[in-house]
Amino acid sequence: MKVWIEQEYCTGDGLCADLCPEVFEMDDDGLAHVREEAHPAVEGEQGMFEVSSDFESSVLDAQAQCAGECIYVKL
Ligand code: SF4
Structure with missing residues (x-):
């Protein structure tokens, strides 16, 4: 899966x-x-990374709880 953060909306709370x-x-x-x-890194996509599906559950949990709603995932 592909994961990226829109950092301008990150509150810096460190939850993820x-x-x-x-x-x-x-x-x-x-x-x-x-x-x-x-x-x-995903070629041609600034700030996007390929993350193993082993981490899918915890990444989606972080995304759901992100105060800035700034974690994006493409499954
Ligand atoms: S959970 Fe969201 S707002 Fe909080 S530090 Fe992570 S990316 Fe930033």
């Missing part, structure tokens, strides 16, 4: 990193991002 630390982490700027070292 708590719920799914294998995929999300907080950056020095206080915003969430997808762990680039663990998930390959």
Whole structure:
């Protein structure tokens, strides 16, 4: 599945990193991002990463609870 974050809407509360630390982490700027070292970038799609379906449940949980409603998933 493909995952990306619209960071301009991220509140920086860190919930996604708590719920799914294998995929999300907080950056020095206080915003969430997808762990680039663990998930390959989707070619031609800025900020979009290919994430194993092993993490689908926790990613969808983070998406559902994201205060900024800024986590996007394409299954
Ligand atoms: S849950 Fe949403 S608003 Fe909160 S840190 Fe993650 S992306 Fe940002």
